Amino acid sequence: MSRMKIALAGIGKIARDAHVPALMASDAFELVAAVTRHEPPEGARGFRSISEMKAALPDVAAVSICTPPRGRLQLIAEAFDAGLDVMIEKPPAATLSEARQFADMAARAGCVLFVTWHSRAAAAVEPAKEWLRGKEIKRVEVSWKEDIRIWHPGQSWIWEPGLGAFDAGINAFSVLTHILPGALTVEDAELRFPANKDAPIAADIRLAHAHAAPVLAAFDFDQRGPQTWTIDIETDGGRLALSDGASAMSVDGEPVRLDGGPEYHLLYRQFQALLEDRRSDADLRPFELVADCFLLGRRKLVAPFEDF
């Protein structure tokens, strides 16, 4: 069976680190083009715009968007105008209203839209969801702390007004909204802004699960040494601990053996399944929770941050 021809838009760190290897390993997709101002990946032709690419390579059927969140509206509108199915790297957009428009545009164009949350593809996520089913949630603690110097080296967009440390924290929200049985509500938040930046470097958030159980989250972008991506969940049937960004899991201290490969391999398999069903998946709940933190959050100024 011939593979579906796909393009990548935006050839930055996440495209090179994650998308290109996943596509190279895929037996469903063939990476033939890149829309980028930079060098295209090996074996792919480079184009300046989607319409230019579509004119030269009319059999490209889908595009995977890896550009920074600002400015995607126009790009995605062009993709749907060209009849392409679209997969989107997180966070889906700079604003909720834009992200909402993507789904409307996909429906109007009769195209498939996949708003991805790569942390949901981590190995422990589905086993955790299954284990939590039917249990009462008592308390949740989230610690998502990483060093922006490692994960976003030299990326100026990360400090534009917007997510900041929530660019990582939104991964935790994407896992929580997927595995917890009830809905999450933001009750209180403190956002810490470096005096020289327009985005928060850290945040402490208090949420409620299903109106009742406390969910405490701490996000930090200035974590030296070991990186921390953990979710601990106390239930009436034991204690679940997710670590390494939900790629590892233990129950009451006992490690659980997990299957599962790289997150982006699974994301492209999920995209393939959506394409076969001609079905979209555009869950914006993680992004809504982030917007709620900004809406309700108290701001605190902290020391300037010199990153690069």
Next chain:
Amino acid sequence: MSRMKIALAGIGKIARDAHVPALMASDAFELVAAVTRHEPPEGARGFRSISEMKAALPDVAAVSICTPPRGRLQLIAEAFDAGLDVMIEKPPAATLSEARQFADMAARAGCVLFVTWHSRAAAAVEPAKEWLRGKEIKRVEVSWKEDIRIWHPGQSWIWEPGLGAFDAGINAFSVLTHILPGALTVEDAELRFPANKDAPIAADIRLAHAHAAPVLAAFDFDQRGPQTWTIDIETDGGRLALSDGASAMSVDGEPVRLDGGPEYHLLYRQFQALLEDRRSDADLRPFELVADCFLLGRRKLVAPFEDF
């Protein structure tokens, strides 16, 4: 025909100024109960909770929520549990995630939910929408400036972390999202916070309509003298001006004669129509735009504000 028995939850300024008069004038609804810690309106019985009310007055069929936005989730969950249809004063909730849950709860309970935006019931709104149909939008300017001392006297909730001046500005967003043919996207915002408050007293916002036309909005909660609620729209077919909160309208400087009564009379007629059709109306776009302003907005500290 006998009127439907309805309750008000939250007897504050907006209930007394707007909801009670509208219900007194209604031939569809009969105000029989109030859920409040204060005095119920004349002719209505007071209760401390929805379940207490439902036990005493099982034939109450609907409740109209006028409490401050914080804490509505529990109240509305109780209303749907009691099988009541629900109408909600703006803003719908303290957070988007809560407001989204209302719609889910309504669907599960088989109840009607009406998320109201009272400014959409102003006399010029439907004529403006009709006039704009098929025209190209060139530029929009919004000025929504009022004196918080007049409109929210002694209301401490208005300064809790959250909307601030957007409590008024969200009315402008509710009109814009209804009358403009395309979608709105927040591009940039400056939010001005008094040094002693956790909510903005003023904001300047730059949006785009349908990816292209500039939409500039200025919100202010510290407007002495005449109050300003205007929307000016330049099109390829002339210039539309809405004033007095979209209750008056002119085209190219010529006033347009309008029909229309008090906003809340129309809101209750709309609720009646939704109940007859067993259909919900829960448009959260105005609230999403506000959340986007907080997400993308640069914060500026301004002089302390002494209100009351």
